[in-house]
Amino acid sequence: MYSHYGPLCTAVYHLTKPTGYSLNGDIGYYAERLVGITGPILEIGVGTGRMFIPLLKQGFNMIGIDQSKEMLTVCKEEAKRVSFSPKLICDDWTSYPGTETYDAIIIPTSTFCLLPTEEEATRALKQLYRLLVPGGKLILDLDLPFYPEVGEVITSVHTIDETSGITLERKTLAVDWLDQTITTHLTYHKWVNGQLIQTELQEMILRWYGLTEFKLRLEAVGFKNISLSADYNFEEEPVDANQTVTFEAQKINNA
Incomplete structure (x- = not known):
């Protein structure tokens, strides 16, 4: 997945x-x-x-x-x-x-x-x-x-050239204080001339x-x-x- x-x-x-x-x-x-x-x-x-x-x-x-x-x-x-x-x-x-x-x-x-x-x-x-x-x-x-808010979404835009770029959405899914972990979903969308051509979903579990x-x-x-x-x-x-x-x-x- x-x-x-x-x-x-x-x-x-x-x-x-x-x-x-x-x-x-x-x-x-x-x-x-x-x-x-x-x-x-x-x-x-x-x-x-x-x-x-x-x-x-x-x-x-x-x-x-x-x-x-x-x-x-x-x-x-x-x-x-x-x-x-x-x-x-x-x-x-x-x-x-x-x-x-x-x-x-x-x-x-x-x-x-x-x-x-x-x-x-x-x-x-x-x-x-x-x-x-x-x-x-x-x-x-x-x-x-650190103390992210569960459900918080941060979006950024990364330009590749005049016609293409990648948007990145970071969403905090869970903070487990007992297990000392923060789970985040990172969703990447690549766009060319305004058309979505590729997507990636990455799960990141950060342990402190x-x-x-x-x-x-x-x-x-x-x-x-x-x-x-x-x-x-x-x-x-x-x-x-x-x-x-x-x-x-x-x-x-x-x-």
């Missing part, structure tokens, strides 16, 4: 978050925290390459993984445009069976929050630990809870975490040297629920 980051979603994402577009300084922050890492770095949820391509251009050994073929196609084209041909993996990263390991793993833009259940989150953290070399670094963003809760989850898997930072200022304590929080953790043992 639902599309999973299909062609219309990909088009809107790339229009609104093109390659190199920094969200509140996140690209610079991640580049700074990766300084000195010369081995392979895995970006999870690489999308169309918004952060991935700039990090490649700065000399980092980047590999990307995403479940969306459409997103990866654009990422590949963007990389080729600047003379790169990076390794891009189309798979569910939480169960990806690869045996390669990485010196660092990054998960920007709160992609981790898209895992809808506690079981998936636990499995994902174990997977992250497995994929890191001893001493490897994990950096990921989390969004704190308390800061202490998430630190305990990281520790339970085995991560050490855990820090958190607000709004891309390293180790600055968050003071507002509207801030983006970035966790950093390290795998110490060879396990």
